[in-house]
Amino acid sequence: MKFERTYTLKEIAEFLNSPFQGDENLKITGINEIHKIEPGEIVFVDHPKYYKKALESAADVILIDQDVEVPAGKGIIVCAAPFDAFNKITRHFSPDKPWTHPTGDHFEIGENNSIYPNVTIGHHVKIGNNCVIHAGAVICDHTIIKDNVIIGPNSVIGHYAFYYKKKPDGFNRMHTCGRTILEDNVEIGALSTIDRGVTGDTIIGKGTKIDNQVHVGHDTVIGENCLFAANVGIAGCVVIKNNVTLWGQVGVVSDVTIHSNVTVLGQSGVGMDLEEGKSYFGSPCGESRVKMKELAAFKRLPGIIENL
Amino acid sequence: MKFERTYTLKEIAEFLNSPFQGDENLKITGINEIHKIEPGEIVFVDHPKYYKKALESAADVILIDQDVEVPAGKGIIVCAAPFDAFNKITRHFSPDKPWTHPTGDHFEIGENNSIYPNVTIGHHVKIGNNCVIHAGAVICDHTIIKDNVIIGPNSVIGHYAFYYKKKPDGFNRMHTCGRTILEDNVEIGALSTIDRGVTGDTIIGKGTKIDNQVHVGHDTVIGENCLFAANVGIAGCVVIKNNVTLWGQVGVVSDVTIHSNVTVLGQSGVGMDLEEGKSYFGSPCGESRVKMKELAAFKRLPGIIENL
Amino acid sequence: MKFERTYTLKEIAEFLNSPFQGDENLKITGINEIHKIEPGEIVFVDHPKYYKKALESAADVILIDQDVEVPAGKGIIVCAAPFDAFNKITRHFSPDKPWTHPTGDHFEIGENNSIYPNVTIGHHVKIGNNCVIHAGAVICDHTIIKDNVIIGPNSVIGHYAFYYKKKPDGFNRMHTCGRTILEDNVEIGALSTIDRGVTGDTIIGKGTKIDNQVHVGHDTVIGENCLFAANVGIAGCVVIKNNVTLWGQVGVVSDVTIHSNVTVLGQSGVGMDLEEGKSYFGSPCGESRVKMKELAAFKRLPGIIENL
Numbered sequence: 001m002k003f004e005r006t007y008t009l010k011e012i013a014e015f016l017n018s019p020f021q022g023d024e025n026l027k028i029t030g031i032n033e034i035h036k037i038e039p040g041e042i043v044f045v046d047h048p049k050y051y052k053k054a055l056e057s058a059a060d061v062i063l064i065d066q067d068v069e070v071p072a073g074k075g076i077i078v079c080a081a082p083f084d085a086f087n088k089i090t091r092h093f094s095p096d097k098p099w100t101h102p103t104g105d106h107f108e109i110g111e112n113n114s115i116y117p118n119v120t121i122g123h124h125v126k127i128g129n130n131c132v133i134h135a136g137a138v139i140c141d142h143t144i145i146k147d148n149v150i151i152g153p154n155s156v157i158g159h160y161a162f163y164y165k166k167k168p169d170g171f172n173r174m175h176t177c178g179r180t181i182l183e184d185n186v187e188i189g190a191l192s193t194i195d196r197g198v199t200g201d202t203i204i205g206k207g208t209k210i211d212n213q214v215h216v217g218h219d220t221v222i223g224e225n226c227l228f229a230a231n232v233g234i235a236g237c238v239v240i241k242n243n244v245t246l247w248g249q250v251g252v253v254s255d256v257t258i259h260s261n262v263t264v265l266g267q268s269g270v271g272m273d274l275e276e277g278k279s280y281f282g283s284p285c286g287e288s289r290v291k292m293k294e295l296a297a298f299k300r301l302p303g304i305i306e307n308l
Numbered sequence: 309m310k311f312e313r314t315y316t317l318k319e320i321a322e323f324l325n326s327p328f329q330g331d332e333n334l335k336i337t338g339i340n341e342i343h344k345i346e347p348g349e350i351v352f353v354d355h356p357k358y359y360k361k362a363l364e365s366a367a368d369v370i371l372i373d374q375d376v377e378v379p380a381g382k383g384i385i386v387c388a389a390p391f392d393a394f395n396k397i398t399r400h401f402s403p404d405k406p407w408t409h410p411t412g413d414h415f416e417i418g419e420n421n422s423i424y425p426n427v428t429i430g431h432h433v434k435i436g437n438n439c440v441i442h443a444g445a446v447i448c449d450h451t452i453i454k455d456n457v458i459i460g461p462n463s464v465i466g467h468y469a470f471y472y473k474k475k476p477d478g479f480n481r482m483h484t485c486g487r488t489i490l491e492d493n494v495e496i497g498a499l500s501t502i503d504r505g506v507t508g509d510t511i512i513g514k515g516t517k518i519d520n521q522v523h524v525g526h527d528t529v530i531g532e533n534c535l536f537a538a539n540v541g542i543a544g545c546v547v548i549k550n551n552v553t554l555w556g557q558v559g560v561v562s563d564v565t566i567h568s569n570v571t572v573l574g575q576s577g578v579g580m581d582l583e584e585g586k587s588y589f590g591s592p593c594g595e596s597r598v599k600m601k602e603l604a605a606f607k608r609l610p611g612i613i614e615n616l
Numbered sequence: 617m618k619f620e621r622t623y624t625l626k627e628i629a630e631f632l633n634s635p636f637q638g639d640e641n642l643k644i645t646g647i648n649e650i651h652k653i654e655p656g657e658i659v660f661v662d663h664p665k666y667y668k669k670a671l672e673s674a675a676d677v678i679l680i681d682q683d684v685e686v687p688a689g690k691g692i693i694v695c696a697a698p699f700d701a702f703n704k705i706t707r708h709f710s711p712d713k714p715w716t717h718p719t720g721d722h723f724e725i726g727e728n729n730s731i732y733p734n735v736t737i738g739h740h741v742k743i744g745n746n747c748v749i750h751a752g753a754v755i756c757d758h759t760i761i762k763d764n765v766i767i768g769p770n771s772v773i774g775h776y777a778f779y780y781k782k783k784p785d786g787f788n789r790m791h792t793c794g795r796t797i798l799e800d801n802v803e804i805g806a807l808s809t810i811d812r813g814v815t816g817d818t819i820i821g822k823g824t825k826i827d828n829q830v831h832v833g834h835d836t837v838i839g840e841n842c843l844f845a846a847n848v849g850i851a852g853c854v855v856i857k858n859n860v861t862l863w864g865q866v867g868v869v870s871d872v873t874i875h876s877n878v879t880v881l882g883q884s885g886v887g888m889d890l891e892e893g894k895s896y897f898g899s900p901c902g903e904s905r906v907k908m909k910e911l912a913a914f915k916r917l918p919g920i921i922e923n924l
Contacts (some may be wrong), residue, residue, distance in 0.1 A: 027495065075647045077498070086671045094917070096440075098424060098440070099424050116736065117715055117716070118426055118444075118718065118754075119424050120424065120443035120444060132712075135715065135736035138426075138442070138462055140461065146846050147441070150776075152776070153736075153775055154754055154773070155461050156460070156498040156499055156520075159442070159497065159520065162497060162517070164535065166515055170515035171515060171533060172752070172814065174518075187789065189776070190809045191807055191829075193499050194438040200500075206786075209778070211778040212775065213499075213807075213809060213831050215521050216518050227849070229778065229866070230809075230851070231831060231847070233521070233557055235537070246452050248867050248869070249557070249865070251539070251557045253574060265445065266887075267575075268623045269574055272576075283575045283899070286607075287828040293610045294610055297609040297610040298910055301609065301913040301917065302913040305916060305920065404749070407733060409733060410733045424722055426752075428732065428733045428769075446631070446752050446921045448804075462807075464806040466764075467768050467828065470805060470827040470846070477879045478801060478822075478823035479823060479825050499709060501807050501829060521807075521845060522829050523829050525694070539847070542797050543846070559864050577865075577882055579882075587893075591883045592898070592911075593634050602914055602915065602917060605921050606917065609917065612921065
C-alpha cells in the first residue's frame with residue numbers, strides 16, 4: 001500500500017510512540033507485507049527466525065521487536081508488538097469505511113457496462129469498459145476491473161484476507177488494505193471469491209477464466225489464460241503462471257508457484273512448486289505418470305499381500 | 309426448542325390425535341432431536357433399533373410408533389409416523405413465516421454495528437455490539453450474533469438443516485426450528501454457510517475464525533479460537549472443541565468429535581473422533597506421522613512389485 | 617434451443633455468409649450442442665476426429681470447417697470457424713439482455729409462492745405453485761421451476777455454462793442459451809449453483825434434494841429422489857439416474873453416467889460410469905468393498921516393506 005504522500009521515519013515513529021534508529025528524514029512511501037515489499041516501504045518482523053529476511057528485504061524501514069544493527073541506509077522502529085504497530089499504521093492510512101449505499105465513494109466506471117440488480121460496490125472501485133457484473137455480486141473496496149470482464153451472480157471480489165496472528169487472548173486479524181485487480185477479459189463464475197491483497201495486490205491475469213465456487217486467497221498472482229474449474233481452492237500468496245489448467249476441486253497451499261502450461265487433475269492437492277508443462281495428480285500431488293503407476297500398484301496390493 | 313409456555317402430555321396428545329401413556333399432567337417445556345434432548349422435552353423414535361436410546365434419554369415424552377413399557381415418570385405418545393408427528397408439533401409452534409422486508413420481526417440490535425447494503429435479516433434475530441455484517445449476507449430466523457462479530461459478503465447464517473426422512477413418495481424434510489449462535493469475536497468469511505439447529509443450537513464458539521466458502525451443518529457445536537480455512541465442509545451434529553485448525557477443503561462427517569488442539573491437514577476426510585493435540589492427514593484421515601510413512605511406502609510400491 | 621419459427625438451410629447459410637450443400641429448403645427448427653442434438657437442428661464440428669459423430673448424429677444441418685460428403689437428406693454449411701458460426705447463431709436468436717429490474721421480462725408465476733427480499737429473477741422465468749425462493753437467490757434467464765420447489769439463500773440457478781474454446785488469442789466462451797429445469801419438490805440449499813444448459817436443458821429431477829454449496833454443471837441431467845450433500849461438485853454433461861446419494865465433497869467429471877441407487881462416499885472422485893445399486897469410494901473411486909481392502913493393505917504396507 002502506497003501512502004497518499006511521503007512520510008519521514010521520524011513522523012512514523014512518533015505516530016507509533018516508538019524509538020527508532022536511522023536517518024530521521026528517511027523517506028517512507030508505503031507499507032507492505034514481506035511477500036510484496038518494495039523500496040521505500042515499511043515491513044514488520046516479530047520473530048528472530050525472520051529478522052535476516054526482513055532486514056535484507058527491499059524494505060527501507062523495519063518494525064522489529066528488539067534493537068538490532070541497522071543495515072546501511074535503512075531505519076528500524078523498535079516496538080514490543082510489530083504486528084500491532086503494522087496494523088495501527090494500515091488502519092490509520094486505509095481505514096475500513098462502512099458502505100451505506102449500494103455504490104461506494106470514488107467509484108469510476110467506463111462505458112458500455114451492465115451492472116445487474118442487487119449488486120453492491122464498495123469504495124475506490126474502478127470498472128473499465130464492456131464489463132458485465134451479474135446480480136448480487138459484491139465488489140469490495142479497492143477493486144480494479146479492466147475491460148471485457150464478466151463477474152458471475154453473487155460472487156465476492158476483494159473481501160478481507162484470511163490472515164490472523166495468534167495472541168494469548170485469541171486471533172488478531174491483519175487489517176486488509178491492498179487491492180484486487182482483474183485484468184482484461186477475465187471471467188469469474190457464480191459464487192466465487194477473490195480475496196484482496198493484504199497490503200499488495202491480488203491479480204487475475206488477462207483472459208483467465210474461473211468457474212463457479214472457486215476461492216482465490218489474498219496476494220495470489222495468477223497469469224494469463226488460465227482455466228480453473230468449479231470448487232478449486234487456492235490459498236494466499238500463491239503464484240500461478242500462464243496457461244495453467246486446474247480441474248475441479250483442486251486445492252493449492254500458500255506460497256507455492258505453479259509454472260506455465262501445467263495441468264492439475266481433479267481433486268489433487270498442490271503442496272509444492274510445479275514444473276512447467278507437466279501434468280500432476282493426487283493428494284498430495286505428484287507427476288501424473290508416476291501417480292498412475294502408483295495407483296496401478298495400489299490395486300494389486302491386496303493380492304500381493306495375500307501371496308506373501 | 310422451548311415452547312412459549314408449558315404444555316401437558318394430554319394437551320400434546322390431543323393436538324396429535326394420538327393415544328398416550330403416563331401422567332396426563334406431565335409437564336412439557338419443549339421438543340428436541342435426540343442429539344440435543346433435555347429434561348421436560350419431547351423426542352421421537354421410529355425404529356426399534358433406537359427405542360432404548362430414546363426411552364433412556366433425557367426426554368420426558370417419547371413419540372413412538374408402537375406401544376412399549378413406559379419408563380417411570382415419563383410419557384409416550386403412540387403414533388404411526390412419529391417423524392411426521394414431530395414435524396407437526398415443530399411446524400405448529402415455530403412456523404416458517406416468509407420475510408417480506410429486508411429486516412424481519414422481533415429484530416434486536418445493539419450499538420455501533422455496520423450493516424452493509426443488500427443484507428437480509430429474518431425474524432427473531434439478535435445482534436450485539438460492534439458487529440459488521442457485510443453486503444449481501446443473509447441472516448436467517450433465530451440467529452443470535454454476540455459482540456464484535458464479522459460476517460463476510462453473501463454468507464448465509466442459519467438456513468435449514470439438510471435432514472430428510474425417506475418415505476415411499478420421496479424425501480420428507482425435517483422442519484428446522486432451532487437456533488444459530490455466533491459467540492463474541494467470531495469472524496465468518498465470504499460465501500460461507502452455517503446451518504441452523506434442527507431443534508437445538510448450532511454454535512460457533514468465541515474467537516473462532518472461519519474463511520470463505522466453508523460449510524457448517526446443523527447442530528454442530530464448535531469451541532473457541534478455532535481456525536477453518538477455505539472450502540472446509542463440516543456435517544451436522546459434529547462437536548469440535550477449542551483451538552482446532554482445519555486446513556483447506558477438509559471434510560468432517562456427522563456425529564464425530566474433534567478434541568482440542570487438533571490440526572487436520574488440507575483435503576483430509578475426518579470419519580472418526582480425533583484425539584486431543586494430534587495432527588491428522590488423509591482421506592480417510594489417520595495420524596499424520598503414520599500417514600506420512602504410508603505415503604512414503606506407497607511411492608516405493610511400483611519398484612517393489614517389479615522386484616518381486 | 618428451438619427457434620421461434622422454422623428457418624431454411626438457405627436462410628441460415630446466408631445469415632452466416634457461408635456456402636452450403638443440401639436442399640436449400642431444408643427446414644431448421646433449432647440449434648444444439650452434440651450432446652443434446654435433436655432432428656431438425658443445427659450442430660457444429662471443427663475437428664476431423666468428431667466429423668463422423670456429428671454427421672451421423674440427429675442433426676439435420678452440420679456447421680463444419682471443410683467440405684465433406686453430405687449425408688442423405690441433410691445439409692452442411694462450410695465455414696472456417698464453426699464454433700464462431702454456432703455462437704453467432706445462438707447470440708442472434710437468443711441474445712443476453714441485461715436485467716435492469718429485480719424481475720425480468722416474460723416472468724410467469726403461479727400461486728402461493730414466497731419470494732424473499734433481495735431475490736433477482738431474469739427473463740423468461742417460470743415459477744409454479746407453492747415455491748419458496750429464499751433471500752438473495754438469483755434465478756437467471758430461461759429457468760423453469762415447477763411446484764413445491766425450495767431454493768436456498770444466495771443460490772444461483774441458471775448461470776452461464778463454463779465452456780470455452782481455446783483460440784490463439786485466448787479462450788472464447790460458448791454462448792449459453794439453453795434452459796434450467798427444476799422439477800416438482802426439488803430443494804436446493806444455500807449458496808449452490810445449477811448452471812444452465814448450453815443449448816439444451818440442465819434438469820434436476822422430481823424430489824431431488826441438494827445441500828449447500830453444491831455445484832451442478834451445464835446440461836447435466838439428474839433423476840428423481842437423489843440426495844447430494846454439501847460441497848459436491850458435478851461437471852457438465854453428466855447423467856445421474858434415480859435415488860443416487862452423493863456424500864459431502866464428492867466430485868464427478870463430465871460425460872459420465874451414474875446409474876440408479878448408487879451411493880458415493882464422501883470426498884470420492886467419480887471418473888467413470890457407475891453401476892446400478894453399488895457403493896463407491898476413493899479418488900479416483902472404485903467399488904467400496906474393493907477400496908476398503910486396498911486401504912487395509914495400504915496400512916500394512918510400511919511394515920511389509922520393512923520385513924522384505
